[in-house]
Amino acid sequence: MFNEELRLEKPLRWGMIGGGRGSQIGYIHRSAALRDGLFTLVAGAFDIDPERCEDFGTHIGLDKARCYPDYKMMLEEEAKRHDGIQVVSIATPNKFHYEMAKAALEAGLHVICEKPLCFTVAEAETLKTIAEKNKLIIGVTYGYTGYQMIHQARKMIENGDLGDIRIINMSFAHGWHSEEVEKNDPGLKWRVTPEQSGPTYVLGDIGTHALYLAEVMMPELKIEQLMCSRQSFIASRAPLEDNAVVLMNFNNGAVGNLWVSAVNAGAIHEQRIRVVGSKASIEWWDEHPNQLVYEVQGKPKQLLDRGHGYLYHDDMAVTCDRIGCGHAEGLFESWANLYQRYAIAIDAMIGGDKETVENTWFPDIHAGLEGVRFIENCVRSADNGSAWVDYK
Amino acid sequence: MFNEELRLEKPLRWGMIGGGRGSQIGYIHRSAALRDGLFTLVAGAFDIDPERCEDFGTHIGLDKARCYPDYKMMLEEEAKRHDGIQVVSIATPNKFHYEMAKAALEAGLHVICEKPLCFTVAEAETLKTIAEKNKLIIGVTYGYTGYQMIHQARKMIENGDLGDIRIINMSFAHGWHSEEVEKNDPGLKWRVTPEQSGPTYVLGDIGTHALYLAEVMMPELKIEQLMCSRQSFIASRAPLEDNAVVLMNFNNGAVGNLWVSAVNAGAIHEQRIRVVGSKASIEWWDEHPNQLVYEVQGKPKQLLDRGHGYLYHDDMAVTCDRIGCGHAEGLFESWANLYQRYAIAIDAMIGGDKETVENTWFPDIHAGLEGVRFIENCVRSADNGSAWVDYK
Amino acid sequence: MFNEELRLEKPLRWGMIGGGRGSQIGYIHRSAALRDGLFTLVAGAFDIDPERCEDFGTHIGLDKARCYPDYKMMLEEEAKRHDGIQVVSIATPNKFHYEMAKAALEAGLHVICEKPLCFTVAEAETLKTIAEKNKLIIGVTYGYTGYQMIHQARKMIENGDLGDIRIINMSFAHGWHSEEVEKNDPGLKWRVTPEQSGPTYVLGDIGTHALYLAEVMMPELKIEQLMCSRQSFIASRAPLEDNAVVLMNFNNGAVGNLWVSAVNAGAIHEQRIRVVGSKASIEWWDEHPNQLVYEVQGKPKQLLDRGHGYLYHDDMAVTCDRIGCGHAEGLFESWANLYQRYAIAIDAMIGGDKETVENTWFPDIHAGLEGVRFIENCVRSADNGSAWVDYK
Amino acid sequence: MFNEELRLEKPLRWGMIGGGRGSQIGYIHRSAALRDGLFTLVAGAFDIDPERCEDFGTHIGLDKARCYPDYKMMLEEEAKRHDGIQVVSIATPNKFHYEMAKAALEAGLHVICEKPLCFTVAEAETLKTIAEKNKLIIGVTYGYTGYQMIHQARKMIENGDLGDIRIINMSFAHGWHSEEVEKNDPGLKWRVTPEQSGPTYVLGDIGTHALYLAEVMMPELKIEQLMCSRQSFIASRAPLEDNAVVLMNFNNGAVGNLWVSAVNAGAIHEQRIRVVGSKASIEWWDEHPNQLVYEVQGKPKQLLDRGHGYLYHDDMAVTCDRIGCGHAEGLFESWANLYQRYAIAIDAMIGGDKETVENTWFPDIHAGLEGVRFIENCVRSADNGSAWVDYK
Ligand SMILES: NC(=O)c1ccc[n+]([C@@H]2O[C@H](COP(=O)([O-])OP(=O)(O)OC[C@H]3O[C@@H](n4cnc5c(N)ncnc54)[C@H](O)[C@@H]3O)[C@@H](O)[C@H]2O)c1
């Protein structure tokens, strides 16, 4: 069961860049960080528009003086304070992630950054190096991996319940952009603009979420070759794709198939993962995240449900469990579980407790880096006539 | 969309009775109350065991002095403080609800109380009278009614999408107590002990939840006659039932059928409501609360999903909506939405803003009272050979 | 596996009364009877309209001379032939069932009759007596009970997989007659006319189907008391009901709840049965008849699927299985399985093989009689203010 | 509605090759052909084992003299009779299809052949040429395409309900051969033996079924390029695959993704097709064939159900409809619907009624040929390092 009493000596002093009023993802960051009393929000450069930043920041209870017109000023000013921020979350459009994360790390702050972490593997490596040097944590908000059933899946695979892993099918395929809706939607507009979004649209925007589910469930698996075919069904989005398929060969002989789309008309999310082993398969769907389908060959199909006594008593899974089974948990719990891990790791890092840092699972710099590497390989294949390429 | 910026001038000073370490329902009260910055937890008599109360209270950040060994002392001591609590939540076993709520109201505190509010209609009327006299709010935590889809349903019915209402089928039928598990489970033990639980077990424990869904969706409907058949499949539970069926005739000619059970082996919750009208039906299931089935006679079955633009733009429904559609919301959001309403109503009451109090929907004294009335009528029928009785 | 090679020395010479062109149920009788080469259709009084009878009969390959203007003539003329019919199926509106079945039995014919078999228990007893005297079979077409999963359910219960049976919930609740559609639909018109339909509409028309599922699954269970509440939401249908609920107490302490409706707007069939035991529950739904939900308390929900090796190797269940699992079977197979049993029993009866008659399960006179008894008891309760009545 | 009265002047005299006792697919051929009185089974070379052929044939009612020890003798002997067979169905392992179909066509018989029709496009072209010359019909038993909902889908797409077609995802991915079960299963043994099965296992065995669903729904779509990746997870099956993915680019810019597997542990069939258009998507699943999911972007998901008045009144779809909606139809109806079409076409061909032949939809030589072409292209890609190849 979730430990409601877990507290740090003092909540971490936390600031935000981006995620201002009306942004898609700002609220869930705050909801998650503040949920368990481990962070306290004390500063923000929430918005591209300084006035709106101040108005919003003060409305949610910040000191006006700590609502900054831009992130650089925030880093500077906060550094001067004895009670300045210790950690910053970055929830701006993709193009800013790298420079912001780098600046924050250089300012000695722990960083929680939205995906995709940056645009190139080289950039990710740089961030990693600075973080290591400065003994800082980088968390990346692959927000679906705080669900109990993801960790149940990981444990089942680790324990051999599925046998040898053979096939991994993943998808994140919604239909919201079946038409050229970016004309009236700035939150989408930047996503289909290469300078702001990076070398891909759907692959980076949602594809890495589904891929990371697989990484969490099967940490040992490595891609060896990959093939990516991508399309822009709304022509004006080219070169950025609104639909893509990626096939993968893994080091253990398994094969993967990832479908990513923003033009899967009528679908809401369709983020799914199915892992097929030599003995059994499991399947998870983010729209009903408290269930896990478990199919043993030759046996009746089973539906596992969050919170039950028959699940693995894995530390991560168990502490994700915030209420008796049957009650629906949702994405807010998943995110809060992640922010709890970030807090534990950051606190341990501050206290020099390396062991705890290492033993605390959370989507970290590695998660962020591998997401960027995946995108790079996809683009290389796609731009090469969708040829198979060696993964590097 | 949920308004993250909604704040009171000052968060309400809040205390808790019951809901201590290891209790079933304490955490969700705190999670809900603290979620949106509208309450601040400053005092508690959390536990029957004073030591555990203090240990727990201080662990979750309370001042040791305000972790009270019993609720009476809390009411007394807090009354002496200029910064004493303004509102108290009661999450103890049923038998205490009445005396605690009464004492709190008499101490001038707003009360948020668990269901069943008390054991008799007379008690409920007394609470109502005191609250009215003292200009206090009573909220009752029918925690499933903060979901967006419940309010979508209410709006659809109000707008005539279903035609005339004919049939209302309700259930809350789990299987957790198929065996005599109370032997090793104190949280269940009191539930099957009449002195502590009241005149019923499952009818009061879960039946009123399902009934209240119907009341929220169809505020105009009144029961005219009712018939209740109840059983104790685990004989030692008698006279308290672990299974019951209640049939109802409503004032508009509609009929109702409620199934409540703790011995529905293998079922997790099975809290469902189906409302059948002359034109269409809707169905809602609390284990997948973000969906609403909508079946228009002669048309394809439809599945409505939380957060979509095609839903009614009802104030209550819309402000329940905390994140883009497709993302799973859960029970924690539902509860937080209710606590938000309690706060708005309490704040308005404090400020003498009657209009806001009246226009703010929340599960109130009426909800609590009607739940108790329902139980009384059920018992009257059941004890009378399951005869039909006039509702009073 | 279904035995395709099972044949009688000679197919049974078969005639039909009713079930003519455009009738709802005529085709499935023919499809079922002719499916496995055990019957040959040689005569018919298919229609209230003699001309249409002849036109239809000859179109489906009958000798014109054996397309009779009315059933009495058919019985008379066929009796004169050395190759006259041996068995007759009755698929006319309810009011004719008794007189036709009686006349056929008196003419020495085996009878396969639609439900409800007749209007009163006394009539059913009479039919039973004549059949016994004349050594004739009566089959009643409770057509859903030829499905493999119904017999899997029966076997699971017999073997104690569910523990003691506690609760049986049944429904057959469609929405096709939510409006007064009988104005333009003769096939419904007679159903809501007491003289033609009998003392009930939905209870007899569909309710006995769901009840009979329970009887097949739990042959030992007997109703001891019953309560019936019925409504005519379309007022012109009174005294016949278009909606009803029946509660039952069984001899073993179990309770039952049956919902029958023709005004469950938007629902197609909703024929379901859920049997709850002290250890586990099962649930079956006729719209997806190849699946059976199996929920063991404290274990993951299981979905059993037709044709699998993990099912019971019960003779009845196994011989229902006409194709490898995964392939959808449907109502036509269920009916054909029943007609196969009728044929086996009739053939054995003709050959004087009592043992086979007794060992061959099929919906028989007992099934028909109990359906009628149920209706009588329901009406007695309903007409007595929905009071509980002792079952007789 | 299905026209039960449709009859030919005389039923077609029909023979079978293969499909003997214990075969997987023999019974459904007979059930389908004999269902509607359009064929009469008069001869057979059912089995590799002549004795078993005779034993089986006579048991199901054939004249002993017309139970042939091998198909050549059947063709020869039947040709001598004035009442010899007019049409033959071939249900033997794949390797015989070509020589048997060729011999039958050369003997002047119409042919209904199992898939895959043969091993090479050249062979298929030869069969086509002979059939055309001899004015004979070739039917191929893609048995899932007789379902009403497949034709509803076709009509929806034709009418533009989905907008422009963009994405077609197909699968047929079961798990029955997750282990090396062929050791004890002769029906599988031949399937993984190249000489008997052809150049592929799952691609030809099941993949072409799913592909043909797409062809029926979108007859205008043509593959332009294709990429196939295939695996033998049970190593001894190599070079034949037990798992494969095929990506396709279509002439209109749409993309396709087909997953075929016999090692999808725990899955029963998972034959699915999802067609995504610019406005809406549809999805069909063969395990619940009476439903079709219809998702219009921005609207609630809809579930279309067989037999309803809101479906298209397409001739093919409507005449597939054998019973009122809600009742489950199954694979036997789908096959019977196809055999009905074969009969109509064959009868018209015999009568020289070219128009009817042309206007009668059924899975024909084109369907068979395109299946073989697809396999050839898949193998070419797979054997070329899973490179993209131009379709030819
Ligand atoms: N983890 C997830 O599930 C998830 C979901 C959605 C978005 N995201 C990611 O979150 C990020 C933000 O996406 P969004 O959909 O919320 O975008 P959005 O366009 O809705 O909001 C962006 C916010 O950033 C602010 N902003 C922009 N430039 C800024 C700057 N230079 N300094 C300070 N603030 C600035 C904007 O004012 C706005 O408040 C993206 O990287 C996206 O990929 C992640």
Ligand SMILES: NC(=O)c1ccc[n+]([C@@H]2O[C@H](COP(=O)([O-])OP(=O)(O)OC[C@H]3O[C@@H](n4cnc5c(N)ncnc54)[C@H](O)[C@@H]3O)[C@@H](O)[C@H]2O)c1
């Ligand atoms: N709204 C809902 O969905 C919901 C769900 C579960 C329980 N409940 C209700 O909540 C109440 C508590 O149920 P629970 O399951 O959490 O019970 P529980 O037995 O798990 O916990 C009861 C808590 O109250 C404390 N307590 C007992 N007597 C006390 C006293 N005199 N003073 C102070 N604290 C005391 C106990 O120490 C414990 O911490 C009940 O009324 C129940 O009906 C409501």
Ligand SMILES: NC(=O)c1ccc[n+]([C@@H]2O[C@H](COP(=O)([O-])OP(=O)(O)OC[C@H]3O[C@@H](n4cnc5c(N)ncnc54)[C@H](O)[C@@H]3O)[C@@H](O)[C@H]2O)c1
């Ligand atoms: N077992 C089932 O699942 C099921 C389903 C539907 C109907 N039924 C039963 O089948 C019976 C027929 O129902 P239906 O819906 O097919 O009715 P219908 O009104 O559609 O058809 C009745 C048929 O009987 C013929 N008929 C009427 N009077 C006749 C007479 N005196 N002699 C000969 N033919 C006569 C009519 O011409 C018509 O062909 C009813 O008893 C009904 O309860 C059973």
Ligand SMILES: NC(=O)c1ccc[n+]([C@@H]2O[C@H](COP(=O)([O-])OP(=O)(O)OC[C@H]3O[C@@H](n4cnc5c(N)ncnc54)[C@H](O)[C@@H]3O)[C@@H](O)[C@H]2O)c1
């Ligand atoms: N359309 C479908 O859905 C479907 C489904 C299953 C099989 N099939 C196809 O049907 C064919 C048969 O498959 P199956 O699974 O029934 O195979 P099977 O091995 O179960 O049966 C094959 C039958 O053919 C007989 N046979 C073999 N050689 C013969 C010969 N030379 N002459 C006469 N009879 C001979 C065997 O005795 C046996 O009765 C295959 O081509 C397969 O691809 C199609």
